[in-house]
Amino acid sequence: MNPKSSFFLVWMAMKHKISVFEERIEEAVKGVLKGYEPRTLFIPAEYVLSIGGKRLRPLLTLMAADLFGKESDEVMDAALAVEIFHNFSLVHDDLMDNADLRRGYPTLHKRWSENSAILSGDALLIEAYRYIAKVPADLLPDILALFTTTAMHICEGQQYDMDFEQRLDVTEEEYLKMIRLKTAVLIGAALKIGALIARAPVEDADLLYQFGIHLGLAFQLKDDLLDVYGNPETFGKKIGGDILCNKKTFLLIRSLKNAGHAEREALQRWLTATEYDPDEKIGFVKKIYDQLNLKFVVENLIEKYYLASLDFLSLVNIPDHQKRDLINLSENLMYREK
Amino acid sequence: MNPKSSFFLVWMAMKHKISVFEERIEEAVKGVLKGYEPRTLFIPAEYVLSIGGKRLRPLLTLMAADLFGKESDEVMDAALAVEIFHNFSLVHDDLMDNADLRRGYPTLHKRWSENSAILSGDALLIEAYRYIAKVPADLLPDILALFTTTAMHICEGQQYDMDFEQRLDVTEEEYLKMIRLKTAVLIGAALKIGALIARAPVEDADLLYQFGIHLGLAFQLKDDLLDVYGNPETFGKKIGGDILCNKKTFLLIRSLKNAGHAEREALQRWLTATEYDPDEKIGFVKKIYDQLNLKFVVENLIEKYYLASLDFLSLVNIPDHQKRDLINLSENLMYREK
Numbered sequence: 170m171n172p173k174s175s176f177f178l179v180w181m182a183m184k185h186k187i188s189v190f191e192e193r194i195e196e197a198v199k200g201v202l203k204g205y206e207p208r209t210l211f212i213p214a215e216y217v218l219s220i221g222g223k224r225l226r227p228l229l230t231l232m233a234a235d236l237f238g239k240e241s242d243e244v245m246d247a248a249l250a251v252e253i254f255h256n257f258s259l260v261h262d263d264l265m266d267n268a269d270l271r272r273g274y275p276t277l278h279k280r281w282s283e284n285s286a287i288l289s290g291d292a293l294l295i296e297a298y299r300y301i302a303k304v305p306a307d308l309l310p311d312i313l314a315l316f317t318t319t320a321m322h323i324c325e326g327q328q329y330d331m332d333f334e335q336r337l338d339v340t341e342e343e344y345l346k347m348i349r350l351k352t353a354v355l356i357g358a359a360l361k362i363g364a365l366i367a368r369a370p371v372e373d374a375d376l377l378y379q380f381g382i383h384l385g386l387a388f389q390l391k392d393d394l395l396d397v398y399g400n401p402e403t404f405g406k407k408i409g410g411d412i413l414c415n416k417k418t419f420l421l422i423r424s425l426k427n428a429g430h431a432e433r434e435a436l437q438r439w440l441t442a443t444e445y446d447p448d449e450k451i452g453f454v455k456k457i458y459d460q461l462n463l464k465f466v467v468e469n470l471i472e473k474y475y476l477a478s479l480d481f482l483s484l485v486n487i488p489d490h491q492k493r494d495l496i497n498l499s500e501n502l503m504y505r506e507k
Numbered sequence: 508m509n510p511k512s513s514f515f516l517v518w519m520a521m522k523h524k525i526s527v528f529e530e531r532i533e534e535a536v537k538g539v540l541k542g543y544e545p546r547t548l549f550i551p552a553e554y555v556l557s558i559g560g561k562r563l564r565p566l567l568t569l570m571a572a573d574l575f576g577k578e579s580d581e582v583m584d585a586a587l588a589v590e591i592f593h594n595f596s597l598v599h600d601d602l603m604d605n606a607d608l609r610r611g612y613p614t615l616h617k618r619w620s621e622n623s624a625i626l627s628g629d630a631l632l633i634e635a636y637r638y639i640a641k642v643p644a645d646l647l648p649d650i651l652a653l654f655t656t657t658a659m660h661i662c663e664g665q666q667y668d669m670d671f672e673q674r675l676d677v678t679e680e681e682y683l684k685m686i687r688l689k690t691a692v693l694i695g696a697a698l699k700i701g702a703l704i705a706r707a708p709v710e711d712a713d714l715l716y717q718f719g720i721h722l723g724l725a726f727q728l729k730d731d732l733l734d735v736y737g738n739p740e741t742f743g744k745k746i747g748g749d750i751l752c753n754k755k756t757f758l759l760i761r762s763l764k765n766a767g768h769a770e771r772e773a774l775q776r777w778l779t780a781t782e783y784d785p786d787e788k789i790g791f792v793k794k795i796y797d798q799l800n801l802k803f804v805v806e807n808l809i810e811k812y813y814l815a816s817l818d819f820l821s822l823v824n825i826p827d828h829q830k831r832d833l834i835n836l837s838e839n840l841m842y843r844e845k
Contacts, residue, residue: 210666261629265622284603287625288666291599291632295658298636302651309647313640320633328548328626 186494190231194224194252197245201253202296213281213289214296217256220274225388225502226359227252232495233363233377236487243304244366250300250316251359257293258323260286265331266414273405294320304366312362319358326351333417337437341422345386352392353385376485383478384499387471391503393418394467397455403507409451415440419470420463421454427461475503524832528569532562532590535583539591540634551619551627552634555594558612563840564697565590570833571701571715574825581642582704588638588654589697595631596661598624603669604752611743632658642704650700657696664689671755675775679760683724690730691723714823721816722837725809729841731756732805735793741845747789753778757808758801759792765799813841 198218205211227248234244262268263276264286270276278286301316302309329347333339357378364374395404396411397420411418428436436457439450458464478499482492536556543549565586572582600606601614602624608614616624639654640647667685671677695716702712733742734749735758749756766774774795777788796802816837820830 205663207663207666207670209670210663261625265625283621284669287599287603288662288669291629292659292662294629294632295655295662298651299655299659302648302655306644306648309651310640310644313636313647313651317633317637317640321630321637324626324630324633325543325545325548328545331622331626332545332547 186235187228187232187498190228190235191224193245194227194231194248195221197249198224198252201249201300202292209285210289210292213277213285214256214260214293216280217260217271217277217289217293218253220272222272224252226255226355228498229356229359229381229495230363232498233360233369234367235363236377236485236491236495237364237367237369237373239367241366244363246300246303247312247362247366248359250297250303251355251362253293253300254297254316254320255355257290257297258327260290260293262327264290265327268406268410270406301362304362308365312365315358315361315365319354322350322354326354330416334415336417337425337440339417339422341419341426344417344419344422348386348389349382352389353382356385356388357381370486373485373487376481380478380481380485380495383474383481384502387474387478388502390419390467390471390474391505393420394464394471395505395507397458398464400506405507409447409455412451412454413447419467420458423463423466424454424457424461428457432457432460471503475499524573525566525570525836528566528573529562531583532565532569532586533559535587536562536590539587539638540630547623548627548630551615551623552594552598552631554618555598555609555615555627555631556591558610560610562590564593564693566836567694567697567719567833568701570836571698571707572705573701574715574823574829574833575702575705575707575711577705579704582701584638584641585650585700585704586697588635588641589693589700591631591638592635592654592658593693595628595635596665598628598631600665602628603665606744606748608744639700642700646703650703653696653699653703657692660688660692664692668754672753674755675763675778677755677760679757679764682755682757682760686724686727687720690727691720694723694726695719708824711823711825714819718816718819718823718833721812721819722840725812725816726840728757728805728809728812729843731758732802732809733843733845735796736802738844743845747785747793750789750792751785757805758796761801761804762792762795762799766795770795770798809841813837 201218202211202215227245230248230251231240231244234240259271260277263271264278264283268276269279274280276286277289281289297320298316301313304312326347326349329343330351333343333347358381360381361374361378364377369377393411393416396406396418397409399408401408407413412421415421424436425433436454439445439453442450479496482495482499483489485492539556540549540553565583568586568589569578569582572578597609598615601609602616602621606614607617612618614624615627619627635658636654639651642650664685664687667681668689671681671685696719698715698719699712702715707715731749731754734744734756735747737746739746745751750759753759762774763771774792777783777791780788817834820833820837821827823830
């Protein structure tokens, strides 16, 4: 077999492994909350879990454990804990942001009610703890502490995000701290938990955490780009949603800093306006982004974090060829269209 | 010293012990969330914790541990976990019920915003887990499982409570199941966790759990009575609040069952009316309760559960005189005015 076809086989095996993991996650998610009563509490929670999304976080938990040769029900339980937690945070965030759509489907509070979103969200958070509690007892204190610290960081990140909506002076540094808390730490924790369950050395688990943090930063910046430049057919949310609720994304912060005097004043008027045509606002803001070439600027920033993440991954004490599926997955995330 | 004065001294010591526990709890609560950032997330959460209430649940945790000779920081951490969790549930329940007042103060969502109530409530729930995770590692799996099962039961109870508001055919049995989930299990868990940390035999911990369940049922029935017959000066919430939101309390369920034909029809009209004078509605419903002598009926039911709780406590394998402070506290709860 020549090297080229051998590479192809390895690549096929990787693809296959990720697909197998993804299928297993879908199967396992179906069992979550199964048969719990009252149905009025759990049907909305099951709905959110069932409409999927990328399942990125549980996939990372499985892949991190796999990197250290571990595959087991315990790993899946921890992966589910991360996914259930993620869904809790989406339900409450969507309610707080008053979002209509998630993954192309009506958000929980639109489909049922605000009270449903509050309480079914709470139930998801508690269920996440039930799953994380299934890790081996000797690992429980450390993993539980990581899980709880991560969960609190995500609340803190969401609070900063909401606070920033009321401010015009948010700095790029503040923004990066916010997305680290709101998005990146859960990607890092998903990986680290997988590594810990697989009894990886603590240094390697920490390197995977840092890999995840930087991947998460790149991931969120990509998300912000897609919100403006994504394909409405595949994005699953309304294009320009961040612009409409004055989210202080990197794009907007950089615009407020670098736009010319007249453009900045116009931008500030749009940000404080209470009555306007949504499409007109999106159009105006996007024009400023284009003038400042911010798509390119942010793509470069994404590249920077992506390369930093790969540096951390390269330091993990495992033969490089075993990391290929993680690298492959990361690359797909960077070049994704939704 | 004659027996009478000796009894007096024991009683004084008991009073003293409870006061000391109460002071310690207040001190310890002040340290919760201290210095966490962002303040916009944690000031509302600290507010809820600071306005107090009876601190019944953490007190029960300390007293249960004390029954088995244990007093330590670990017990206090677990007691705080229970109290923090309880405050989380109040914040979200008050938001879902759209309540204006709690313990005589504006509710979190009235003082700040609905989003604050959602997210600061979430932060309290997560912080509760941070505290429960501080129990000794060998006890963590069992205590964590109890904590999570209890937390989920409380969500289930709240969902039943809300579902019942839309129904006219709730049975007494359904009501008792609902208050068991929503209120009694946390009282039981508070006691059992204290006993487990004190390394009590599992049978005794379970008996204390049952003591708490029955005490909790009596406690909630008393709460329902106070909502109608309490003193507006001391109750801390609006008198008749349950009536206004059509809470299916034991009083209302029994009325719908036992009222005469004309009264039942009038009652049903009040329950489905969308525009009315609140005081008139409260007055009408209360008149029916009075006609059916329901204050007396519910007081008897409270007595029944209270006596059942004492039966469980009497079976705990500890000298009876050491149980006097728990009995004393329970009695005060039954005859409380707020």
